[in-house]
Amino acid sequence: MAGDFNSLLLRRLGRRDFMRYAAVLGGAGVLAACKKAETTPTGPVGTGVQRPPIEDEPGILQVFDWDAYGDGQAGYGDEALWKAYAKAFPGLEPEFTKFKDDDSGYAKVAQGDRYDIVHPCGYRWGDWVGLDVLQPWDTSLIASFADLNPTLTAPGQFDGKQYFITTDWGFAAPMYRSDLVEPEEDSWALLWDERYADRISWWDSLNMLVVAAYFSGIPDPWAMTDEELDQMKGFLISKIGLVRTLWPIDPSEDFINEDVWITYAWPSHWVNAAIWNGLEDTVYMEPKEGRTSWYCGFALFADTENYYHAHEYVNAWASAGAAEWLLNNYGYGHTNTAVDLDKVDPGIVSTFALDDPSVLEEPRSHVERPIARRDVYNDVWEEVKAAAV
Amino acid sequence: MAGAAAEPLTARAPKAWPATLGLLSGPVLWMALFFLVPIAIVAAYSVGVLSLFPTDLGFNLSDWEKFLVGESVYMSLFWKSVRMSLTVSVVVVLLAYPVGYFLALVAGKRRYVLLLLIIAPFLTSYLLRVFAWKVILGDQGILNSFLVTVGLRSLDDPLHWLLYSQFTVILVLIYVWVPFVALPIFVVLESLDRSVLEAATDLGASRWGAFWRVTFPLSLRGIGAAFVFVFIPTIGEFVTPSLVGGPGGFMFGNAIAGQFTQGLDWQKGSVLSMFLLFAVLLLILVLGRFVQLRNVRVA
Numbered sequence: 001m002a003g004d005f006n007s008l009l010l011r012r013l014g015r016r017d018f019m020r021y022a023a024v025l026g027g028a029g030v031l032a033a034c035k036k037a038e039t040t041p042t043g044p045v046g047t048g049v050q051r052p053p054i055e056d057e058p059g060i061l062q063v064f065d066w067d068a069y070g071d072g073q074a075g076y077g078d079e080a081l082w083k084a085y086a087k088a089f090p091g092l093e094p095e096f097t098k099f100k101d102d103d104s105g106y107a108k109v110a111q112g113d114r115y116d117i118v119h120p121c122g123y124r125w126g127d128w129v130g131l132d133v134l135q136p137w138d139t140s141l142i143a144s145f146a147d148l149n150p151t152l153t154a155p156g157q158f159d160g161k162q163y164f165i166t167t168d169w170g171f172a173a174p175m176y177r178s179d180l181v182e183p184e185e186d187s188w189a190l191l192w193d194e195r196y197a198d199r200i201s202w203w204d205s206l207n208m209l210v211v212a213a214y215f216s217g218i219p220d221p222w223a224m225t226d227e228e229l230d231q232m233k234g235f236l237i238s239k240i241g242l243v244r245t246l247w248p249i250d251p252s253e254d255f256i257n258e259d260v261w262i263t264y265a266w267p268s269h270w271v272n273a274a275i276w277n278g279l280e281d282t283v284y285m286e287p288k289e290g291r292t293s294w295y296c297g298f299a300l301f302a303d304t305e306n307y308y309h310a311h312e313y314v315n316a317w318a319s320a321g322a323a324e325w326l327l328n329n330y331g332y333g334h335t336n337t338a339v340d341l342d343k344v345d346p347g348i349v350s351t352f353a354l355d356d357p358s359v360l361e362e363p364r365s366h367v368e369r370p371i372a373r374r375d376v377y378n379d380v381w382e383e384v385k386a387a388a389v
Numbered sequence: 390m391a392g393a394a395a396e397p398l399t400a401r402a403p404k405a406w407p408a409t410l411g412l413l414s415g416p417v418l419w420m421a422l423f424f425l426v427p428i429a430i431v432a433a434y435s436v437g438v439l440s441l442f443p444t445d446l447g448f449n450l451s452d453w454e455k456f457l458v459g460e461s462v463y464m465s466l467f468w469k470s471v472r473m474s475l476t477v478s479v480v481v482v483l484l485a486y487p488v489g490y491f492l493a494l495v496a497g498k499r500r501y502v503l504l505l506l507i508i509a510p511f512l513t514s515y516l517l518r519v520f521a522w523k524v525i526l527g528d529q530g531i532l533n534s535f536l537v538t539v540g541l542r543s544l545d546d547p548l549h550w551l552l553y554s555q556f557t558v559i560l561v562l563i564y565v566w567v568p569f570v571a572l573p574i575f576v577v578l579e580s581l582d583r584s585v586l587e588a589a590t591d592l593g594a595s596r597w598g599a600f601w602r603v604t605f606p607l608s609l610r611g612i613g614a615a616f617v618f619v620f621i622p623t624i625g626e627f628v629t630p631s632l633v634g635g636p637g638g639f640m641f642g643n644a645i646a647g648q649f650t651q652g653l654d655w656q657k658g659s660v661l662s663m664f665l666l667f668a669v670l671l672l673i674l675v676l677g678r679f680v681q682l683r684n685v686r687v688a
Contacts, residue, residue: 104650110441198549205651240636244553248631259528259552378652386466386644388636 054308061094061306061313064105064115066296067249070317071096080325085316094313100249101205103378109133116304117313121296122155122166123368128299129158135302136161141311144318147338152295165314166297168326169333171284171352171365172207173291175255175265175273179281187287188215190262192239201254201263204246206374206381207292208264212236214289214366222369229380236384246385255282267331267352275347284351286364293365295335327354428666435659445656452660463644463661467668470641473555474624477562481619482574482612485567489574489611493581494604504575507568515565519632522561526551526633553635561629570615577611578604617676621669641665 063070072079073096079086086093097113099105102121109118110131120128128134139145139162145153148166156164174190176183181199183190188211191200202208209232213221216235218228244260245251251263252272256279263269267284274282298314300307316322323334327344331352341349353359360367371377433439437449455461488507492500510518525531533547542548550556581604589599627642634640641661648658 101651103653107441107650107653110653243636244549245635257527257529375652375654379654379657382644382647382652383462385636385639385647386462388639389469 051307054312057306057309059089059092059306059309061092061117061309062115063094063096063313064099064109064113064118065096066119067098067100069119070094071098076329078325078329081322082313082316083321083325084319085313088312088316089309092309106131114301114303116301116306116310118299118301119296120164120299121294121368122164123294123370125156125164125297125299126158126370129163133302134163134299135304136163137165137298137300137314138311139165141308142315142318144315144320144336147320148318148335149337152335153297155295156297164297164299165318166295166335167314167318167322168297169293169295169335169360170267170331171291171293172203172211172264172266173287174262174285175270176262176283176285177255177258177279177281178283180258180261183285185288186285188212188289190285190287191264192242193262194242196262197242198244199261200243201245201247201251201260202240202243203251203264204248204385206371206377207368208236208384209233209377209381211264211289211292214292221366222371223373224377226376229376233380233384237387240384240388243388267348270351271329271331271348274351275345290363291365292368293360294368333360431659431662434655435663437656441653441655452657456657456660456664463641466639466644467641467664470624470626473559473640474620474626477559477566477623478616478620480559480563481566481570482615484563485570485615486574486608486612488567488571489578490604492571492575493578500575500579504572507571510568515628516632518565519561519629522557522564522633523552526557526560528552553633554637555634558626558630558634558638558640561633562623562626565629566619566623570619573614573618574608574611577608577614581607613676617673620672624669625665 065071068074068076068078070078070081082094097115099108102124105118105120106124106127109115109128114133118128142165145165152166152169153162156162156166174188176190181190181196183193190196191202191211193200209224209229210221212232212235213224213228216232218224218232224232245254247254247263250269251260251265252269254260255263255265255269255273256277265284270282270284273279298317300310304310318336320336320338320340323336323339324343326332326334327339327341327348331348333352333354341355344354349355358364430439434441435453437446440446456463492504492507496503523530527533528547528549530552532551533542536542536548537544585607586599586603589603590596594602624640625642625645626640627646630638630640630643631646634643645658645661645665648654648661652658
């Protein structure tokens with residue numbers, strides 16, 4: 001064996017042998033380069049971040065989201081929101097953990113819970129970034145991103161990076177049964193109309209202070225002074241006796257059962273009552289003081305092991321197909337501008353004026369914004385509830 | 390050997406202690422890890438030593454001061470919860486006593502079967518049992534529909550206060566706790582020396598006299614235990630009030646839950662929790678003195 005090797009090294013190479021050996025070496029080099037390319041970092045250009053390719057990721061996404069926003073457990077068919085993802089990755093269904101509201105979801109993550117993706121709403125996005133548990137998205141990996149409304153995706157940027165992919169938006173407004181209720185005018189005042197004592201439902205949220213402030217003409221309800229908060233606290237305490245329920249998640253059951261006739265509501269509650277339950281006399285008011293509106297979007301956890309799967313999931317959620325489902329089933333707006341409104345229920349389009357861009361502008365709508373002293377607002381709201389007799 | 394005195398207990402103690410220690414170590418460790426340590430953590434949150442967010446203040450007693458000394462709406466809420474829990478506890482004991490009495494002294498051989506039937510609802514989901522009351526008490530629920538059918542109410546004028554009120558919370562809590570509370574009363578009554586009851590009758594006491602002067606005093610320990618069994622959990626109740634209480638049924642437990650989940654003010658929530666714990670401990674000490682728990686023997 002050694003002798004053969006020596007003889008190989010020592011003998012002169014003819015042209016044919018040289019070409020043969022060069023081809024072998026060249027082929028080996030190509031194979032090595034291909035393998036190297038497979039494991040080469042494929043993170044965003046310029047970041048130098050090392051990430052395994054998508055097929056090496058664990059694949060089962062941990063999604064922290066609102067109820068019925070993809071988990072499918074309520075039977076609404078909301079798995080359709082990530083239909084394209086399910087088609088591309090059969091057998092890799094995400095696992096959902098639900099939060100009751102933004103505050104409780106934020107608290108869980110603040111104390112250490114971690115997931116791959118979370119879906120909070122815009123008023124707390126700054127706080128989420130401040131937790132230092134998120135990383136920015138690579139929008140080049142989200143094909144649908146180009147179709148998203150830039151006005152609504154802009155708030156998702158922090159330090160020039162896209163930390164949140166805004167996907168859904170909606171309103172908050174009074175909703176009532178026109179066959180049972182006759183408002184004196186289109187106003188938030190309906191939520192404390194003494195004629196309908198014990199037929200009213202409020203949202204269990206400090207947002208009641210904000211809408212009371214809009215009703216009362218406070219200049220900036222999102223940044224009230226202590227005196228203004230005290231004034232609103234006194235006002236709501238004087239009115240809470242008219243309220244039958246404070247809904248934490250959904251007023252629909254009580255509204256449909258006619259235990260309440262008037263409620264603070266989101267568009268999905270109107271769809272539930274008017275379309276799914278045939279209560280055609282359900283009105284979603286546009287109060288003279290203006291509705292409030294909200295927007296929510298997806299964030300990516302910094303320690304996720306499913307980086308590329310997460311992008312694919314959000315891409316599915318941000319698609320025109322998901323937009324169509326969201327509009328038709330929840331009446332929520334979607335930031336994808338490519339959605340064909342002709343495929344959306346005309347009743348939904350007209351009730352929420354989805355074909356009118358000014359519906360989201362002041363003064364018709366007041367976009368929810370961060371409240372700097374949110375803890376103070378919360379304290380005041382808890383005191384309003386505690387004072388109810 | 391016959392007639393020899395038994396070896397005194399103290400002489401046996403040194404040999405028994407390793408086994409005793411071994412047997413006790415599990416429960417003690419469990420209590421320490423899952424009871425004492427969490428309480429210590431909550432206490433630390435209440436004075437700012439621990440905080441949810443790094444920006445929160447350090448050690449401070451500001452929330453304790455505001456709650457105890459300042460004009461805090463939560464103190465009024467605490468007394469409201471005490472009133473509601475007292476009402477529930479008293480009514481539950483009054484309703485559960487006849488059940489326990491019947492099972493222990495009347496039912497005879499069938500008492501354990503009947504006991505199983507009484508506690509059978511515990512086999513179902515708590516939430517399901519609470520939601521069932523919404524079906525019964527709602528404006529279009531079973532009760533209001535019956536009242537409309539018999540002409541006592543009109544369709545436009547149902548009894549609103551049946552659902553989403555203090556009354557609803559009290560009613561549902563009574564329903565939930567009666568079967569559970571019948572148990573300690575049943576245990577105490579079953580362990581009564583029947584010869585004492587026979588002696589009372591033989592000496593000429595009427596049935597009511599025998600009950601009031603013999604049976605009832607001997608069952609006071611069970612009544613005290615039953616009262617405490619209901620009062621302690623109901624004073625911190627928050628699930629039932631949030632499901633069927635409406636704003637009027639809001640209790641102290643709801644305020645605590647709200648601070649932790651919505652308000653994210655864990656220091657304030659911990660202050661309210663620790664205060665509730667101290668209040669309940671004080672109550673146990675007082676009631677323990679009253680029912681002389683030290684004299685209770687294990688059956």
